[in-house]
Amino acid sequence: MAATITRVIRVPLSIDFEAGYSDDPKKVAENIKPILDAGVVGINIEDGQDAPSVLAAKIEAVRAAAEKAGIDLWINARSDVYLQQLVDEPKRAEESIKRAELYGKAGASSIFLPALTDARDIRTVVKGSPIPTALMAWPGLADSAELQKLGVVRLSSGSGIPQIIWNHAARLAKAFVEKGESGPMGGDYMAHSELQSLFAERT
Incomplete structure (x- = not known):
């Protein structure tokens, strides 16, 4: 790794x-x-x-x-x-x-x-x-x-940042799996282009 x-x-x-x-x-x-x-x-x-x-x-x-x-x-x-x-x-x-x-x-x-x-x-x-x-x-x-x-x-x-992220992810997943809730998917949302830019190679 x-x-x-x-x-x-x-x-x-x-x-x-x-x-x-x-x-x-x-x-x-x-x-x-x-x-x-x-x-x-x-x-x-x-x-x-x-x-x-x-x-x-x-x-x-x-x-x-x-x-x-x-x-x-x-x-x-x-x-x-x-x-x-x-x-x-x-x-x-x-x-x-x-x-x-x-x-x-x-x-x-x-x-x-x-x-x-x-x-x-x-x-x-x-x-x-x-x-x-x-x-x-x-x-x-x-x-x-x-x-x-x-x-x-x-x-x-x-580990603070990932712990907060995964806590949030767990709540979203639980709501979706148990209730099929889609509304929260649009809150605090990052566009695909922004997300990809985080991993783009810097020269």
Whole structure:
């Protein structure tokens, strides 16, 4: 899939590498090789419920594999401190900084903190982290202009856009299959020519 995408796009591709698809750093290093061969130049790799040292070891392995392949891979180290509430709320900024320090030493390019929305915590993390801070679009989060003022360097939409799209699609399909409703098909409608233009090759 990654190779199919890189074949037609004109911008760098970064993908979600999840947790590396293994608990073994050596296996994670093997798993990244076909991704690099496909032309990917950036990844997210996450800690989740794992100890921070586990992700640090994976990052080291991935960085070494990328350097061996001659690729300056952007490693966006996702930490779920806020998303999964891994520590008590007053300690989350401090814990995020500690993980940023650890992941940065291991070779991460940035720290990615989904569900972090509080401006004070954002400012604290940005100031204390040795690597750039990335955030995910989230209810209550400031817009990109304000985040830039706070020092955030990257904002991801995550899965929000497709989740909203598929929720809307499911409602339309349900109404059509169960009741044969055609009326909603004309609401918020994109013409075929506009739709095709989204996928037209750019030169």
